[in-house]
Amino acid sequence: xxxxxxxxxxxxxxxxxxxxxxxxxxxxxxxxxxxxxxxxxxxxxxxxxxxxxxxxxxxxxxxxxxxxxxxxxxxxxxxxxxxxxxxxxxxxxxxxxxxxxxxxxxxxxxxxxxxxxxxxxxxxxxxxxxxxxxxxxxxxxxxxxxxxxxxxxxxxxxxxxxxxxxxxxxxxxxxxxxxxxxxxxxxxxxxxxxxxxxxxxxxxxxxxxxxxxxxxxxxxxxxxxxxxxxxxxxxxxxxxxxxxxxxxxxxxxxxxxxxxxxxxxxxxxxxxxxxxxxxxxxxxxxxxxxxxxxxxxxxxxxxxxxxxxxxxxxxxxxxxxxxxxxxxxxxxxxxxxxxxxxxxxxxxxxxxxxxxxxxxxxxxxxxxxxxxxxxxxxxxxxxxxxxxxxxxxxxxxxxxxxxxxxx
Amino acid sequence: xxxxxxxxxxxxxxxxxxxxxxxxxxxxxxxxxxxxxxxxxxxxxxxxxxxxxxxxxxxxxxxxxxxxxxxxxxxxxxxxxxxxxxxxxxxx
Numbered sequence: 001x002x003x004x005x006x007x008x009x010x011x012x013x014x015x016x017x018x019x020x021x022x023x024x025x026x027x028x029x030x031x032x033x034x035x036x037x038x039x040x041x042x043x044x045x046x047x048x049x050x051x052x053x054x055x056x057x058x059x060x061x062x063x064x065x066x067x068x069x070x071x072x073x074x075x076x077x078x079x080x081x082x083x084x085x086x087x088x089x090x091x092x093x094x095x096x097x098x099x100x101x102x103x104x105x106x107x108x109x110x111x112x113x114x115x116x117x118x119x120x121x122x123x124x125x126x127x128x129x130x131x132x133x134x135x136x137x138x139x140x141x142x143x144x145x146x147x148x149x150x151x152x153x154x155x156x157x158x159x160x161x162x163x164x165x166x167x168x169x170x171x172x173x174x175x176x177x178x179x180x181x182x183x184x185x186x187x188x189x190x191x192x193x194x195x196x197x198x199x200x201x202x203x204x205x206x207x208x209x210x211x212x213x214x215x216x217x218x219x220x221x222x223x224x225x226x227x228x229x230x231x232x233x234x235x236x237x238x239x240x241x242x243x244x245x246x247x248x249x250x251x252x253x254x255x256x257x258x259x260x261x262x263x264x265x266x267x268x269x270x271x272x273x274x275x276x277x278x279x280x281x282x283x284x285x286x287x288x289x290x291x292x293x294x295x296x297x298x299x300x301x302x303x304x305x306x307x308x309x310x311x312x313x314x315x316x317x318x319x320x321x322x323x324x325x326x327x328x329x330x331x332x333x334x335x336x337x338x339x340x341x342x343x344x345x346x347x348x349x350x351x352x353x354x355x356x357x358x359x360x361x362x363x364x365x366x367x368x369x370x371x372x373x374x375x376x377x378x379x380x381x382x383x384x385x386x387x388x389x390x391x392x393x394x395x396x397x398x399x400x401x402x403x404x405x406x407x
Numbered sequence: 408x409x410x411x412x413x414x415x416x417x418x419x420x421x422x423x424x425x426x427x428x429x430x431x432x433x434x435x436x437x438x439x440x441x442x443x444x445x446x447x448x449x450x451x452x453x454x455x456x457x458x459x460x461x462x463x464x465x466x467x468x469x470x471x472x473x474x475x476x477x478x479x480x481x482x483x484x485x486x487x488x489x490x491x492x493x494x495x496x497x498x499x
Contacts, residue, residue, distance in 0.1 A: 030482060030483050039478035
């Protein structure tokens with residue numbers, strides 16, 4: 001009712017009414033349909049709010065009620081406009097601000113490419129650049145449909161593309177086609193990837209000279225990448241051709257399974273020290289401004305017999321590629337408590353065994369088939385130590401493709 | 408004579424279910440706790456100080472006493488008294 005939109009638009013004033021009977025002034029005003037609000041009295045002075053347009057009508061009322069009025073404060077657009085007229089730059093500033101903002105927002109300032117996996121950003125950006133999508137151009141001059149089509153035509157790897165603007169940023173969204181992986185057709189041998197005894201050999205392409213039961217070393221040739229020689233059925237006793245033709249090179253294919261042995265050691269101590277945080281901690285705070293370092297709080301970890309250190313590095317986030325020079329370093333020192341835990345020999349052995357097996361597990365391929373597992377306890381001179389040797393025999397495909405270098 | 412006419416009017420108002428304040432030209436006073444007091448159908452202000460307000464009615468006057476009383480929204484038809492109202496008295 002009081003400081004609403006209408007009053008703001010038309011303007012309102014606060015009047016101080018002095019005189020013998022200010023109540024008469026109020027009554028006369030209401031009789032004239034002059035709207036008053038927030039009437040209050042201080043000492044013998046009456047303060048009222050009224051609309052500016054009503055102020056020009058109260059002269060006869062003032063005279064009739066024998067009071068004097070003075071304007072105490074003003075409110076509303078007409079007064080604000082009057083003030084602005086005196087301070088023009090105050091008006092020009094915001095107008096210029098919004099104008100500049102609007103102008104700058106109508107340009108493209110950044111070009112981003114999202115969704116690329118195998119393609120490079122620059123490749124797509126280059127095409128966009130040729131089509132006029134580059135930092136500093138007017139958004140309205142860019143035909144996104146045309147750029148989309150152009151990129152689609154020029155890069156066959158792209159399945160779908162969309163160019164749209166998010167503020168001053170042009171975002172090129174790319175979805176790539178998933179192209180089936182091309183098989184390497186260049187001639188290759190299959191060589192052994194590991195030492196082992198061959199248990200199975202299936203040759204799909206190429207020539208194999210090995211039999212089941214042969215022992216191979218890592219790097220040995222298993223299947224040669226030569227085309228099979230034509231077999232002479234008519235005359236098995238015929239003389240082999242005198243001129244040996246260099247065999248045609250192909251990519252060897254086949255499965256060579258072999259028995260492979262893995263070995264690993266695991267050891268544990270019977271009595272082990274275990275460190276635990278006690279909960280007591282000290283915090284050191286360091287403030288870095290440029291190259292200056294200010295110690296806000298220094299820690300004294302020497303008090304703790306044993307401690308570990310945790311460093312919390314705090315830095316303001318990057319903003320538009322500008323690096324903030326202020327950063328803080330918080331070092332937290334936790335006091336440690338040593339606890340000795342004792343294990344039985346059986347427990348220690350289990351623990352060491354698990355360790356050893358876990359190591360082997362990393363070396364074995366997932367398809368390997370475990371044939372046997374042997375665990376040996378190794379006697380050591382140290383009474384506190386349990387050492388274990390684990391041997392695992394597995395059957396796995398040891399074939400590895402190796403491209404034949406042609407010279 | 409005056410009272411007889413009024414009595415008849417009152418009965419008529421009751422019969423026709425018309426609010427009595429319209430028929431009888433009575434003030435309608437609405438209080439919101441002790442902090443707001445809306446008086447409709449008044450005839451002007453006689454006296455106004457922050458602790459006492461005298462409002463002229465059709466018949467007699469209404470005396471409002473309280474503390475920090477202000478008149479918000481003063482119009483021909485209604486007065487809104489704001490502040491802490493302590494007492495409301497009719498002086499006929």
